[in-house]
Amino acid sequence: MTLHRLIYTVTSDCFDCYKCIRECPVKAIRISAGRAEVIEELCIYCGHCVEVCPSGAKRVRSDIDRAKTILSLRSRVVLSLAPSFTAFFRDISPQKLINSCRKLGFHAVSETAVGADIVSEKTREILAEHVEQESGRLLISSACPVIVEYISRYRPDLLSYVIPVGSPMRAHAEYLKSVFGYDTAVVFAGPCIAKKKEADHSGGVVDLALTFSELGAWMEEDVVENYPSKINSNGVSFYPSRSSYGSLYPVQGGAIRSLESIGIPDSWVCESFSGITQIAHALDGLDINSLNIPLFLELLACEGGCINGPAFGSCRGSLERHLKVLSYAEGASKKPIKYALSLEVKADGDPYIEPPISDDEIREALRSVGKYTIEDELNCSGCGYDTCRAFAEAMVRRRAERSMCVSYMRKLAQKKANALLKTMPSAAVVVNQELKIVECNSNFAHLWGTEIEGMYGVKPGLEGADLRKIVPFWKAFKLVLDEQGPELVEEDFKVGKRIIHGSIFVIERGAVAGGLFQDITVPWIQRDRIIQQARKVMRDHLRTVQKVAYLLGENAAEMEATLSSIVESFEGENHG
CATH class of the missing domain: 1.20.5 (Single alpha-helices involved in coiled-coils or other helix-helix interfaces)
Structure with a gap:
């Protein structure tokens, strides 16, 4: 089956805001023809661009139809439900949720946290082995697929320190297939977009990954009467039972608490960080060789943990989600399921190495947007990049366009407007709501005599001058600037012995108006x-x-047609 892009852009809904670039922690966005698209070889699939897109142009591949196909083709399909489900389906009891999923066609529903228990036990063993062998000073959790992707692409120097254990999702799927048979299909549901890619590349261990949003939409769309809020609980439970401390994995520090509950060597120092930007700062400058204590890092891409995954959307605050998970974990089983993982899963290195860019190329790119000196580099981040230099690099790499620079486009628009005003044969003026001149051309100054022309010579554009002291029919501007006034006043105004034809119009309702004038008493104008x-x-x-x-x-045509038919009629009779 050909898979579509995991994160894609609906180009008709993308409106040049560059928020996705501004928010993307690894700048894996390219602007082409004014529209944003994800650069797959740079993307770590954190899904943050989907969360922050104000117009909803960033979308995630839907796999609901694939899930339905798997249910129709496989004799047994088990649903692996991520432990943060209690924070997403917050008003539904676990029993109702299980029943609803069973009615969709799933043979059984099991907590992915069971896989987290298995991963915790395997991690504890690895930590103990490293202490005995003194074989390493640093180990990094492999539970978060976004972190594994980030380290693989952007910090390959740390890849060897990622523990060779699959994520809880993968460990759980392996466990379920060992119990139900390897012909069993396992579908995962959780708050993470990166799980979709992990499932796609799991070699069939995980058949498919859905988001909680997809699972909820599926239940509402296909089996409305079976949506959890309408299902009664009849005592069903997760297979084979509730998980243990693995249910804490969705919150920051949860994996460490799970490890501590089963016991880890005291010599290990455990630290937890969340959020790609914070993690990048934490890892910068880390000198592994200088570590005098063994360090275990729990790294989670989403700030606060999986409870803030991209599939959660805007439903309630993270504190409430955090408390929901903790409350549910209190009833966890005290006897975790024992299962020896048969697969050693090592993170594959896929580093992205940027081709070098010369200073000359960067300077040329900066010059193309009117930035010739350091003072010209505003670093306003309006383009989505932190600095003008980073924006210039993106232009050289064909990921950005000149039109993304706000200051450049403003200057360009101003130049075009000034050129248009100067070359316009009519007298033109722009005024604000206080009837102060914003801009005018020389023809406007010439229209009102040598004194105004002299003022224009001193201050081109007459910015700030009071229109009421120059134009006797200024009340027409006041009329157009009124919120309830007309959008256009076109009239001939008598000024002394002259007649001035004027078109006064709204530029911005209640704020800015413009005027074009001609002295129609001038002979050539009259002509x-x-x-x-x-x-x-x-x-x-x-x-x-x-x-x-x-x-x-x-x-004539109708008459000709009528006469012709009469003639033909008579000719026919004579012939007969």
Whole structure:
């Protein structure tokens, strides 16, 4: 089966906000023709761009149809439910949720936290072995697929320190297949987008991964009457039983607490960090050779843990989710399931190495957006990059476009507007709601005499000048600037012996208005207006003549057709 891109963009909904670039911890976004797309070879599948996209243009591949296909083709399908389910399906009892999933067609529902218990036990063994053999000073948890992806791509120097144990999802799937038979399909459901990729590349250990959002939508869409809130509890429970301390894995520090509950060597110091940015800062400058104590790191890509995974959306706050998980964990089994993992899963290295860029290329890219000196580099982050230099690098790598630079586009727009004002044959002016001039051209200054022309020579554009002291019919501007006023006033204004034809219009309702003026008493203007009016009369006359000709032609054609039929009729009779 051909799989679509895991995270993709609906281009018609992408509106140049660059928020995905700004929020992406590894800048795995490319802008092409003004639209954002994920760069797969850089992406770590944290799903943060999906969360923050204000227009919902970033989407995640839906696998509901694949799940239905698996249920229809396989004789036994078991659902592995991530331990953060209690925070997502917060108003539904576990028994109702299990019943609802069973009615969808799943043979059994089991807690992924069972796999977390198995991983904790295996991790404890590895920690103990390292102490005995003194074979290492650092070990990193492999529970979070985003972290494994991040280390693989961006910190390959740390890849050998990731413990060779699969994630709880993978360990749980292996356990379930050993119990039910290896022809059993295992479908996972959780809050993580990266689990989809992990399942796709698990070699069939995990057949499919869904998000909680997909599972909820599936239950609502396909079996409305079976949605959990409408299902009665009849005493069903998770297979084979409740998990143990593995149910703490969704919260930051939960894996460490799970390890401590089963006992780990005292010599190990355990630390937990969450959030890619915070983890990157924590790992920067880490000198492993200088560690004088063995260090175990629990790293989680989502801040606060899996309870803040991208599939949670905006449902309630993280504190409530945290408390939900802790409350549910209090009733956990005190006897974790024992299972010896048969597979040693090592993280594969897939580092991304950027080709070098010369300073000349960066300087040329900066010059292309009008940044010639350090002072020109505002580092405003409007483009989504932290610095102008980082933006220039992205342009050289063809991931960014000049139009993303806000200051460049503002200057470009200003230049175009200024050029248009200067070359416009009419007198043009722009004013604000206080009737202060924002901008005008030389023709406007010339229209009002030598004194105003002199002011324009001193201060081109007359910015800040009071329109009421220059234009006698300023009340027309006031009318247009009124919130309830007309959008356009077109009128001939008598000013002394002159007649000024003006078009005054709204630029921004209640805030900015513009005006175009011509002195129509000037001979060449009069001549042009006469020519215009004459052409208008000629066009109107020509249209009238064409209408008459059309009607005459239509009547003539009808008459000709009638007479022809009569002649043919009589000719036919004579022939007979």
